[in-house]
Amino acid sequence: MPEARTQTFQADVGSPAAPPMLEIVEATHRYGDVVALDGVTVVARQGEFLTILGESGSGKTTLLRIISGLERPTAARAVRIGGADVSELGASDRDCTTVFQHYALFPHMSVRENVEYGLKVRGVATDERRKRAMEALELVRLIHTSERRIHQLSGGERQRVALARAFVTRPSILLLDEPLGALDEKLRLDMQEELIAIQRNLGITFVYITHSQEEALTMSDRVLLMKSGEIAQEGHPTELFDRPNSAFAARFMGVENILEGVIEKVGLPYVTLNTGGHFITGLWCGKSMPRVGAKVVTGVRAERVRLSNANEAPLSANGISCRRRASVYKGKYLDLTLDTEIGPIRTRLWDVDAAPTEPTFIHWSHDTCTVMDP
Numbered sequence: 001m002p003e004a005r006t007q008t009f010q011a012d013v014g015s016p017a018a019p020p021m022l023e024i025v026e027a028t029h030r031y032g033d034v035v036a037l038d039g040v041t042v043v044a045r046q047g048e049f050l051t052i053l054g055e056s057g058s059g060k061t062t063l064l065r066i067i068s069g070l071e072r073p074t075a076a077r078a079v080r081i082g083g084a085d086v087s088e089l090g091a092s093d094r095d096c097t098t099v100f101q102h103y104a105l106f107p108h109m110s111v112r113e114n115v116e117y118g119l120k121v122r123g124v125a126t127d128e129r130r131k132r133a134m135e136a137l138e139l140v141r142l143i144h145t146s147e148r149r150i151h152q153l154s155g156g157e158r159q160r161v162a163l164a165r166a167f168v169t170r171p172s173i174l175l176l177d178e179p180l181g182a183l184d185e186k187l188r189l190d191m192q193e194e195l196i197a198i199q200r201n202l203g204i205t206f207v208y209i210t211h212s213q214e215e216a217l218t219m220s221d222r223v224l225l226m227k228s229g230e231i232a233q234e235g236h237p238t239e240l241f242d243r244p245n246s247a248f249a250a251r252f253m254g255v256e257n258i259l260e261g262v263i264e265k266v267g268l269p270y271v272t273l274n275t276g277g278h279f280i281t282g283l284w285c286g287k288s289m290p291r292v293g294a295k296v297v298t299g300v301r302a303e304r305v306r307l308s309n310a311n312e313a314p315l316s317a318n319g320i321s322c323r324r325r326a327s328v329y330k331g332k333y334l335d336l337t338l339d340t341e342i343g344p345i346r347t348r349l350w351d352v353d354a355a356p357t358e359p360t361f362i363h364w365s366h367d368t369c370t371v372m373d374p
């Protein structure tokens with residue numbers, strides 16, 4: 001991993017005190033009858049790592065194209081970069097660069113020439129652009145490959161060249177469109193770490209597009225979850241992970257147990273719902289104020305559900321009798337599916353050897369249980 005270059009790092013980058021680098025205010029975009037974006041507002045601070053997460057067709061690429069200037073929104077109250085209105089500027093005049101999944105490097109040029117290219121078209125003198133290209137290659141740990149051709153590099157190395165080529169021109173914003181999508185699992189994990197290090201080192205605002213919740217959680221300062229052209233939820237990765245505000249967000253963030261019910265009692269921050277005649281209490285995470293009688297869903301992660309021999313739940317927990325239905329061994333853990341009177345519930349056991357043969361009762365605390373909009 002590259003060493004942190006503290007001289008380029010600013011203490012308040014990515015913090016709430018940092019000035020906004022990107023502002024897209026109420027952008028709507030239609031392709032004929034298709035509404036790809038519906039009144040979306042995105043603000044990213046200087047030095048922030050913002051991830052736009054969403055399933056296929058949710059509008060991520062459209063949003064990225066609007067930021068980069070490749071697409072003009074059908075309507076928008078503002079499109080600003082570094083505080084300046086850029087709504088009338090084309091892609092080449094905006095202070096941002098895009099890194100694509102298919103890196104589009106020039107095969108007839110060396111690695112160094114590829115990285116120098118953007119500087120060359122901007123008229124930077126030979127010595128200066130060589131120096132800057134080598135610095136960029138040092139940052140992505142590829143200085144030793146500088147005179148190679150692109151076909152002499154691995155997939156991960158090519159993606160690092162594409163990155164170096166993008167940030168060597170020192171854009172204010174780097175847009176990354178599923179940049180790790182073409183890499184295998186191991187390389188993807190390594191590159192995630194490298195990307196974080198590079199971003200912290202440069203202090204550039206990163207806007208990163210992915211459909212992988214794992215990537216979003218690992219790398220981002222803030223995540224913006226999109227659904228059908230709208231923002232479903234926005235927040236710190238832990239907020240989306242632990243406090244999804246809707247059934248959609250919970251499913252997308254991989255919550256294994258989601259049950260429907262009706263609110264029985266409100267005592268904020270807790271809400272109790274009735275699901276199949278059974279009462280469950282959890283933290284209210286919905287967008288609106290909860291009211292008795294409203295349809296809601298409750299969610300709990302499998303690893304938060306505990307097995308009990310005592311056949312009762314602690315005071316601040318939900319509990320229910322269960323019977324083993326199935327188990328799936330996943331190497332590091334065991335996933336048990338249990339039948340209960342409110343439906344099947346999954347639990348995850350990290351100590352595989354400690355798994356009981358016939359579990360009879362499960363419980364999960366009110367604080368790890370969420371209640372949200374359906």
Ligand SMILES: Nc1ncnc2c1ncn2[C@@H]1O[C@H](COP(=O)(O)OP(=O)(O)OP(=O)(O)O)[C@@H](O)[C@H]1O
Binds near residue numbers: 035054060061063
């Ligand atoms: N050029 C186009 N013409 C018509 N419809 C389009 C066009 N580009 C995108 N769309 C539609 O707009 C919606 C949003 O598409 P977009 O490419 O922004 O989604 P996405 O989240 O980036 O998807 P993916 O992850 O598959 O790339 C989709 O319904 C898509 O079919």
